[in-house]
Amino acid sequence: MTAAQQQLIERLRGELGPGGVIDDPADIAPWLTDWRGRYHGASPVLLAPGSTAEVQAVVRGAAALGVPLVPQGGNSGMVGGATPPADGSALLVSLRRLNRVRAIDRSARLMVAEAGCILQNVHEAALEQGLRFPLTLGGKGSATIGGLVSTNAGGTQVLKFGTMRSLVLGIEAVLPDGTLHDGLTPLKKDNRGPSFDQLLCGAEGTLGIVTAATLRLYPAVAERAVAWIGVADPFRALELLRMMQVRTDRVEGFEIVPADTLGHVLEHIPGTRAPLAAAHRWNVLVEATVDGPGDSPAALLEALLGEGLERGLVEDAVLAGSEAQAEAFWKLRDSISEAERATGPAAQHDISVPVDDMPRFLVEGAAEVERAFPGVEASGFGHLGDGNIHFHVRAAARQGPDWYEREAPAVSRLVHDLVTAAGGSISAEHGIGQMKRDELARLSPGRVAALRALKAGLDPQGLFNPGKLVR
Amino acid sequence: MTAAQQQLIERLRGELGPGGVIDDPADIAPWLTDWRGRYHGASPVLLAPGSTAEVQAVVRGAAALGVPLVPQGGNSGMVGGATPPADGSALLVSLRRLNRVRAIDRSARLMVAEAGCILQNVHEAALEQGLRFPLTLGGKGSATIGGLVSTNAGGTQVLKFGTMRSLVLGIEAVLPDGTLHDGLTPLKKDNRGPSFDQLLCGAEGTLGIVTAATLRLYPAVAERAVAWIGVADPFRALELLRMMQVRTDRVEGFEIVPADTLGHVLEHIPGTRAPLAAAHRWNVLVEATVDGPGDSPAALLEALLGEGLERGLVEDAVLAGSEAQAEAFWKLRDSISEAERATGPAAQHDISVPVDDMPRFLVEGAAEVERAFPGVEASGFGHLGDGNIHFHVRAAARQGPDWYEREAPAVSRLVHDLVTAAGGSISAEHGIGQMKRDELARLSPGRVAALRALKAGLDPQGLFNPGKLVR
Incomplete structure (x- = not known):
């Protein structure tokens, strides 16, 4: 633990209510590994603020002392975006205690939900009012609103309702200097410069820590x-x-x-x-x-x-x-993910191309990968109507578990090259996190330069989720 | 003219095609005053690049030599956002020569239009294909796509179709360091970090110069x-x-x-x-x-x-x-704007509050202003369903034309205070420009600090539309 970390933790023991600073390694351990089990981090304590004001206290203290923070929701992301660095240099901040539905307005069809609300609970709270929050995905029992916003989550109903970006009417977030962005009021028109609400969607906690969101609701399914x-x-x-x-x-x-x-x-x-x-x-x-x-x-x-x-x-x-x-x-x-895991090692890709080009990509992309890596099986499944599929390349038969480390990186580079040549995205819905950071830098240097510039402006000390999205 | 300006202009005479550098003061003059006639600027020449590559040449040269640029479309904005500084320190860059409709995809209902395309021409190009671009407003004969994106324009059909932000599927823009953001490919899902397309909507040319946009089309009205x-x-x-x-x-x-x-x-x-x-x-x-x-x-x-x-x-x-x-x-x-101009001096405000609060604001806000400034007449008209009205406060009878300078600033401060207290926005659809910049700083210091941080990151030299939106 660094001296600055120690100083911050002592300060926060006073400022956060009971349960705000968790020391027991057994309580911290489950949150240090991503759910795919690929990334392992360390954090001397787990900070668990219980209110937006307490999140501000954490951020202000961290900014003053120069301590990096890694915000985390349900820890069910796919790209290692919520796993802290392995060297313990950052403190893990769980938003799970901010789990109140602050308000539901039935006639305006709005819900204000805190960052730690679990998606399934949001579904149920809406349903109790005869309403529906339409975004849904496999991890709905663990994924939180803050994580869904920060990864601009998709899921199976994007075709009709869009991604999280189009379901969020406003966001409350703590910015890296500790100021509060209070965008929860649902103004249909607001042209005071570009939208910080939209900027925080998909920013993976690198530009602000989301504490609550105003969500758009729809009539329940009859x-x-x-x-x-x-x-x-x-x-x-x-x-x-x-x-x-x-x-x-x-x-x-x-x-x-x-x-x-x-x-x-x-x-x-x-x-x-x-x-x-x-x-x-x-x-x-x-x-x-x-x-x-x-x-x-x-x-x-x-x-x-x-x-x-x-x-x-x-x-x-x-x-x-x-x-x-x-x-x-x-x-x-x-069950596809579970079944594929049982089948053997595979390199998985969450990619998009323009919708009309996706059928060709499914056929020709798979053929090209199979030609380049004899014996592998490549195929894609998922959200055809969104131009987004999960493109899996399975190891040839009789390959050991070391296949993934040996061959998968080259396979993924080829898949990403094909996607980029088709004008597509190497991350359609999972985000970049740490898993795709270097591939993003390789394929989209201009975008990465612009992301770094954004980051440098809003987080000049580089304290918010360091090493994710861009280095 | 500064030495740096002179050097840049000479360089661009070589790099831009014919018509790229306009010297004749008579050709420049119409673009130096905003259409309300309130702001008067100066620019030693008018730069008129004819392609995205030429815009990049302008920006790269300006970045290298430290010359500020003011991008301009139809010059029909309401807040002085496209008028250069009066001291001639910046060069005016017209995007009007980038006026091609690059493509219309009838089945995907998409149009790629360059920044200088005039809205009415976009309407007509869509209609020729049996389609419709639904955003419309009074200035449709002059407003350009680049200006509409940069101000996140609204208009009369927002109720059903949203503002420009929701009609833009992708943007091509030159960033302050001269790199091209190429977001025209219409990916329905793309989570490579936050959306630069969304960031450029409403940024008023302070973070990038929009050169083209992919627009969403709808079936024509039968x-x-x-x-x-x-x-x-x-x-x-x-x-x-x-x-x-x-x-x-x-x-x-x-x-x-x-x-x-x-x-x-x-x-x-x-x-x-x-x-x-x-x-x-x-x-x-x-x-x-x-x-x-x-x-x-x-x-x-x-x-x-x-x-x-x-x-x-x-x-x-x-x-x-x-x-x-x-x-x-x-x-x-x-005809309301024209009629109100003929009626006498008035302080005009483009404001929003949550839709359900707007009826009360219309009644009580007007009463409060009339109490505070005896003799004035206050009323609002416009987009009730968007929670956005144009709130005009007319001078008491027998007031000279000096009323505006004498009393309007205090009137506007009160109106903006009332709007802010109601959780609303002092600019619903016109933007901030230079007209509302100081009021934004007074009422939303946190937002302005965050906007400045964004600006510092993407435009560290402060060369893009200086003095607009934030100082």
Whole structure:
């Protein structure tokens, strides 16, 4: 522990309420490793402020003493963005105690939620008012609002509702000099310079520590329909989506799953079964909803699938006949990560290209990677309608666990080169963190220079989440 | 002219194509005064680069020699944001020659337009493809895409389509160090740090010079219906809007006009007449549209107005019976600025508060200002549904033209204090420029400190639009 750290910790023992400074290594340990288990950090104590004012006290003290801070929410990020440096030079700051829903305005459809609120609790608080916060993702039981804002999280309903950026109407955050940015008031128009709310979305805690957000709510789902569809290729899948989008704005999930990926799920996840009789080279999971009385979404999907069959876009399809079956279809999609882990080592990529280019990328990108690394299997699944897929490259058979360290970096460089050549992004929804920082610098030097300049302006001491996003 | 300016100009004579450096004072003069005629600047030459590469050449040269630049589009801003300093220390850079529509993608509903494209030309280019760029405002014949982005422009259709920020999918801009930010590729998901596209919206040319933008297009309007409505007060006006919004998402204009303001229009604008037989204390102009075959918007509005009458929200209403009458209704709204100018000196404010608080602000804010400054008349008109009105305080009768300089600053300080106390913004859609810079610093020191930090990071020499937004 440095002298400055020690001085800050002593000061904060006085300034933070009980539970604000956690010393027991056993209580700290679970938060020092990212959930993928790839990054391991150290922090002499865990700071757990209980209010925005206490976060300000932490930041002011840290700024005065020059102590780096690493903010953390649910610790379920994918890129090591919330894991402190291994040398213990930074203090870990948990926002989880800021977990109040401060207000829900039913008629304006707004919720003010603190940074530590867990996504699932936000879902439930909205639902109690007959409303819905539509962003959802696999980690909803751990992911917090502050982390979701700071990574501009996506998930499965982006197609209709956008990413976190478009669901956040305002943000409260403590800036690196300790001043409070109070943007919670939902002004529909405010042109006092560029938007700090938007700037903090996706900044990964490097420019400010988010303490609360005003969230946009929607009417609760009254009824949903879910279908599993076999298609010949991703080109037809995208054409099917485009056909549906011309007819209706009720399609809110449209996930593509290739045959090999579905095979891994069926093999490794107990209790799963294939929804369709025959195997198809590609599959699509589609969900349509209504938020009030009116047309049944099942009838809507049935008509759309009929038209897709006639046009030769759909090979076969089945509509979930019950909520249980709908859940079973979604489980196939949501278990992919787990199934792939069981399959063996893989280099995983969270990438985007323009939506219309994604079918070609899925086919040609996979072929190119398989040519360059004989024996590997490459395929992508996920959010076709957002131009965002998770592109996995699995080791050739009989490769040891050292394959990842040996070959994955070169595989990832090739995938990132292909994405960059297609005008895409090497991080569509997970962020940069520490995992992709060097690749970002390699491929986007201009962007990194501009990010560094932003960082230098707002955090000249470089104390907020050092080493993440940019070095 | 400074030696550095002279050196830069000589260098650019070689680097820019013909017409790139304009010397004739008569050609420069029209661009040195803002369109309200309040700010007068000087610039030894007018730089008019003809391509993004030429803008980069200008910026690189300026950065190397330490010469400040003031970017300018249509010069129709409201806050002096594009007028160079009066001492001639900066060079004016016109983006008007960058006026190509680079591409329109009909199926993806996207347009890539250069910064100098005039809004009306963008409307027409979209319409030729059966599409629509929905943002519109009084200055559409002069306002350019670069200026609209840099001021995050609003206008009359924000209710449905949002401000420029939500219509821009990507931006190309030259940053103060001369690097190009190339964000034109429309990625729906991209989490490589915070969004520079969003950062440049509303930055008023202080962080980058916008050279092009990818714009979101919508289906063209197939049919519109316009009604003029008399209401008792703004509380009922907002309730009427809320009632309509529950029933339909086709209402895209909802403008409120008080009796006194309508009176000034009828008095000063030739060829105007009152739409309703009796005078009403407040009026609402509402527009509904459809973009394809289906329900008639006139039938929809008629039903909604009938319901409004039954509920006691509407006193009287008339639906435009022809496109000419619809135009006449809109002319009443669009002539307000001109009519108010003819009425006498007034302090004008472009303000926002949370939408639900706006009716109270309209009534109580006006009363408070009239109490504090006996004899003045205060009232607000405009975008009620956005929580944004233009709040004008007119001089008492028999005041000379010196009233503005004598009393308006104190009036504006009171209005801004009231807005700030209500959690609102002293600039809802016009920006800060030089006109509101000192008021912003007085009322929002934390925000100004953060804006200065941003500016210091991205533009450490302070060369981009110096003295605007922050000092």
